[in-house]
Amino acid sequence: xxxxxxxxxxxxxxxxxxxxxxxxxxxxxxxxxxxxxxxxxxxxxxxxxxxxxxxxxxxxxxxxxxxxxxxxxxxxxxxxxxxxxxxxxxxxxxxxxxxxxxxxxxxxxx
Numbered sequence: 001x002x003x004x005x006x007x008x009x010x011x012x013x014x015x016x017x018x019x020x021x022x023x024x025x026x027x028x029x030x031x032x033x034x035x036x037x038x039x040x041x042x043x044x045x046x047x048x049x050x051x052x053x054x055x056x057x058x059x060x061x062x063x064x065x066x067x068x069x070x071x072x073x074x075x076x077x078x079x080x081x082x083x084x085x086x087x088x089x090x091x092x093x094x095x096x097x098x099x100x101x102x103x104x105x106x107x108x109x110x
Contacts, residue, residue, distance in 0.1 A: 002036055002104040004093050011110070013086040015069040016040075022103035032103045035096050037063075043089040044068050050085070051078040 002020045006013050018040050022032035044066070048055050056069040070082055090106070097104045 001102070002033070003107060004036070004040075004104065005107045006090065006109065008108070008110045012083050013070065013090075015067065016086070016089075017065075017067040019065045021064050022100070024100060024103045032096065032100045033063075036093065036104060039089055039092045039096070040066055043085050046085055047082055050081050053078065 002018060002022050005017045005019075007015045007017075018036065022030050022036065024030050024032040044055050044057055047053070047068075051074070053071060053074065056071060058067040059065055070079075070086075074082070093104070093106055097106055
């Protein structure tokens, strides 16, 4: 099962960790895993490009682990962009979860 864990600070996402495998199909055929990977990596890439910052990211190149930490030193404008993109990512993951609740769990640590 994939677990997407969101940690909050001041009612905003401060970091997220996505770990595990969906095991919804054989390796290379797992659409749940592919969707989660596309959404999470796409969000981190969008943050990097739109805010012109280097993201604080840890990942396992073989898959199954991605962690992103929101930078503490950033402009108000960049903080707003990051917040909106992370909220959009949560909505996308929740949409995936609605149809695949046996394969993905979302945890909000507020």
